[in-house]
Amino acid sequence: MEAEGRVPGPPLPPPSPGSGGGAGARADAPAGAPGAARGPPLAAAAEVLSLDDEEDDLEVFSKDTSLAEVNLFSPSMPISPSSMINQYKIEDEPELRDLFITVDDPESHITTIETFITYRVVTKTSRGEFDTSEYEVRRRYQDFLWLKSKLEEAHPTLIIPPLPEKFIMKGMVERFSDEFIETRRKALHKFLNRIADHPTLTFNEDFKVFLTAQAWELSSHKKQGPSLLSRMGQTVRAVASSVRGGVKNRPEMFTEMNNYMETFSQKINVLDKIAHRIYKEEREYFNEMKEYGPIHTLWSASEEDIADSLKGVASCIDKCCKATEKRMAGLSENLLPILHEYVLYSEILMGVLKRRDQIQGELDSKVDALANKKTEKDLFSEEIGKLEDKVECANNALKADWDRWKQNMQCDMRSTFTNVAENNLRYYEEVKPFLIAMLLLQWRSPRVVCKEKFCILVQTCVSFRTSFCGEAVILILTHFKQNVFYLCPSS
Structure with a gap:
């Protein structure tokens, strides 16, 4: 499983008295170091959607860590799952819905x-x-x-x-x-x-x-x-308009909209693919981890001296599986549908811009016809006046709806990525005590341990692929210093 699909955070220090009980990020850690306080997911989401000229392939999004290394938390601000929502609480304007x-x-x-x-x-x-x-x-x-x-x-x-x-x-x-x-x-x-x-x-x-x-x-x-012939006529006119090519005098604002949507479509499609890949890797990780619980339970039946420790490990694995399953449910309900909805929105926006161009293209064709046919000036002037009004109405409608859609998109993206970050924090806070308890079960009393079994237990900790391995090694070495251990003659 690729490391970029899941980047577990380091174990957090226990809360100090009066800190509110939340697991806070270390404010004194250097930027980019393990355990350093990370910037809010809003900053990362905003940078991903800034539509700059960075590369668009999957590696850019999956391996670029610069997006998450901006620390916007002040030392006095409590960093916990509940406080993150408070910092970025989205307050809708009061509306009277009917x-x-x-x-x-x-x-x-x-x-x-x-x-x-x-x-x-x-x-x-x-x-x-x-x-x-x-x-x-x-x-x-x-x-x-x-x-x-x-x-x-x-x-x-x-x-x-x-x-x-x-x-x-x-x-x-x-x-x-x-x-x-x-x-x-x-x-x-x-x-x-x-x-x-x-x-x-x-x-x-x-x-x-x-x-x-x-x-x-x-x-x-x-x-x-409308009848079938009427619909066919509309289709023929639309095709003819597209064959004529691009509009001549498109306002700069709509050219910028078109460029924005082309880039946005590319970015949101990449995000959608990455999100599905992350979910797939999470599901594979969950299915793989589910097998470890029964394995350790069966192992405990053949190892009487460490049976209690192995049963404790199996229990911890089961609890980790439940936490991972809950996290996967959050991804499938909160992240994937929102991203895919805006993939569809990008297609709709491109269609809206094309229809606006068709209206203006029809106006341009009438203007050209007016220049070539002076004798029909009066007739075309009337049609041009109507089409100018129609273009103006279309422009005003699209401008107003564009701002509204863009605000809703930013609001949905901000809420979605904040939700994902919340689920990640809760996941690691929930899993940490289980892993520490697993280590304490294995090393709480001095006993004779052969080197082969010692290596197997350490390898079991490492197989979790979490960032708690460093703390596990520290606990084991500390226990070696405080207790007398003997190696079997066979070692």
Whole structure:
């Protein structure tokens, strides 16, 4: 297993009286030294997302330790899992929400043609445009896709929240497994609530129909959309616009947005791959460590002189497994979904920018036609005026939504990486006493020990691949000085 996938921290000193009981970082340790106080994960996350010109391969992200060597903690500030959250507590601006949506209760439906899952969508609202204050409908994944397409059609330059992918990626769980259904339910719940929180999308008429109409009413409403020929015409115009090439007079702001999103897409995809690789290595580490407990238990049956110590080691390993499993659950629930959501967001943003360029490209083509056809000046002037207004509206809408999306992205990333750092701190604080207890069980009383068994026990400590090995060796050497040990004649 690669070392870069997991970098365990050194054992922390016991809390001094009056220190609040939290495991604090050593403020006097030199920067970069083992045990030195590390900068908050916010600084590392901000540097990763700063979109500078550093290399983009996996080695840069996995081996570059400079991101974590900035110490921003003052000596007087308590460093503990609870205090980290207090330092970076995200306080949302007070908002008066009037639309609450819940997606739950998935049900499987089997027909002669297909098998699909429906989800219950419960809406509670105090808005006047709704006939009642509470609605309950059932929707399938195809209905969510329809809603997203209608929102993109009505608001081509707004950032529509992403939906989870329809198809299962290689190596993922089965389509109708409980784990997959629950993951999709959470993503659909977040999708609807992001729309409800959006200042413009929340008042979309199709969104209201999606939340309130029964299944047969929704099917009837879908048929009222544009005809096939109309949709084909829109597709042909979009393709023709893309063939014409880039726009001539794109504002600098949107050029910067496009460059930002190209770099952001590259970075977030690398982060997503690294996060999945870390989770895979954690899972392999967990599966490997699970085997050590039974091995030590069986070993204790054949070694009567150290049976108690081996049973203690097995117990400590089991507790470490539970802590590792809890940490893996935190990664799969808090880190992986957020990163993958912003991978999808990057694709959506690139599509939004392309649609804005298509609108401006249409304006540019009319301007060129006006210059070439003076006789049609009046007609084109009217169309140009409308398109100029349309471009201005598109620009204003995208500017406002860009700032809002960027703020939400930074907020989500900050919260996510703070959460991961919290889980890591809790993990090492939870595992430390078990490992120290394991050593004390093996060396608490003087006895005759042969060199071969001594080496096996030391190698057992080292096999944990943690940074507590240094402390283990110190304990063993100290015990040698305080007690008289004899080596077997065979040694």
